[in-house]
Amino acid sequence: LGVFGGGLGGMGGTGTFACRLISSGSLGIELGLMALGVGPGANVAVCAYDYPGNFRAIELLGARPVLVDAALDSYSISPDSLRDIESDQVDVVIASHLYGVPAQVAEIDAICRDKGWNWVEDACQTPLMAIDGRFAGSHGDLGVLSFGGSKPLTAGNGGAILTRNPLLVSKLNARLDRPSDATPVSSLQAAALLPQLDRIAECNRRRADTVRRIVDEVPWIVESLHGICPAPSATCYKLAFLSPKRDHIVDSLIRAGLPVGAGFRSMHRSSKRRCNKIGELNRSAQLGDQVCLLDHRALLAQGDSQDRLIECLRRFS
Ligand SMILES: *Cc1c(COP(=O)(O)O)cnc(C)c1O
Numbered sequence: 001l002g003v004f005g006g007g008l009g010g011m012g013g014t015g016t017f018a019c020r021l022i023s024s025g026s027l028g029i030e031l032g033l034m035a036l037g038v039g040p041g042a043n044v045a046v047c048a049y050d051y052p053g054n055f056r057a058i059e060l061l062g063a064r065p066v067l068v069d070a071a072l073d074s075y076s077i078s079p080d081s082l083r084d085i086e087s088d089q090v091d092v093v094i095a096s097h098l099y100g101v102p103a104q105v106a107e108i109d110a111i112c113r114d115k116g117w118n119w120v121e122d123a124c125q126t127p128l129m130a131i132d133g134r135f136a137g138s139h140g141d142l143g144v145l146s147f148g149g150s151k152p153l154t155a156g157n158g159g160a161i162l163t164r165n166p167l168l169v170s171k172l173n174a175r176l177d178r179p180s181d182a183t184p185v186s187s188l189q190a191a192a193l194l195p196q197l198d199r200i201a202e203c204n205r206r207r208a209d210t211v212r213r214i215v216d217e218v219p220w221i222v223e224s225l226h227g228i229c230p231a232p233s234a235t236c237y238k239l240a241f242l243s244p245k246r247d248h249i250v251d252s253l254i255r256a257g258l259p260v261g262a263g264f265r266s267m268h269r270s271s272k273r274r275c276n277k278i279g280e281l282n283r284s285a286q287l288g289d290q291v292c293l294l295d296h297r298a299l300l301a302q303g304d305s306q307d308r309l310i311e312c313l314r315r316f317s
Pocket of ligand 1: 023024025026027051053096097098122124125146147148149158159
């Protein structure tokens, strides 16, 4: 899968990317934190609304999650809240790109440099999405991709970890190059993955096309996007929209036959014995209560089935 490394270098990054294949995105986050020296006593900033496995990865390493609120104009960690944290209160930051809307990588990177923090970029949902002219996963000190069962690139299970920092490469190699290592992607999985690389750009384009139509033709969804809309070039794994009547909407759309579900549970209520909290975390609480997700299977619809999807969503208002 050197394609990824080559592609990333070709997108204007400096230095050569190392790409190691691993058994899952979740393991990638854990290994990435470990390579950055996270262990007992370390504090890791993570959005209170995020893939719950990221919170768990911090805990599994004996470190302490520092919950940061989500930004108002994305579903990701808020740069403004990060900026308010004293540099000695955090060691490493995790930032995820969710639902085709990128985290604010330039701001996050600048803040981390300023405070002396490293950051892990969770690009599990957004393989090959261009952000500021470079692929998702190439902005952080380490980037993580997932090839899990439901992800845009899938091998059933699997993932990759990317970095261009030679010190981190050697730390990862020390972890991964062991005689009977149990965590790689198998040859069989790689064989399933390789042909998908030729199709991912086309699938991303199709999903973006469906999202564009929804935005143009389904007013109630546009309203519930609250101004957050995936870019035309986004890798839309799922389309998120917000509703105070989330459970009702999800039930009704499922009954109408659409693949719709709720977003992540927010961690804002976690006990202070388990984590530190920065501010009120109101936005994360709102996302945890209100995010509805239209699945990527529906976003891939084309032609007649895309028309039927739009019709079904329009009728629903
Ligand atoms: C799916 C996902 C992961 C974990 O990937 P797995 O390969 O399923 O372990 C991590 N972060 C985000 C944002 C995800 O969506």
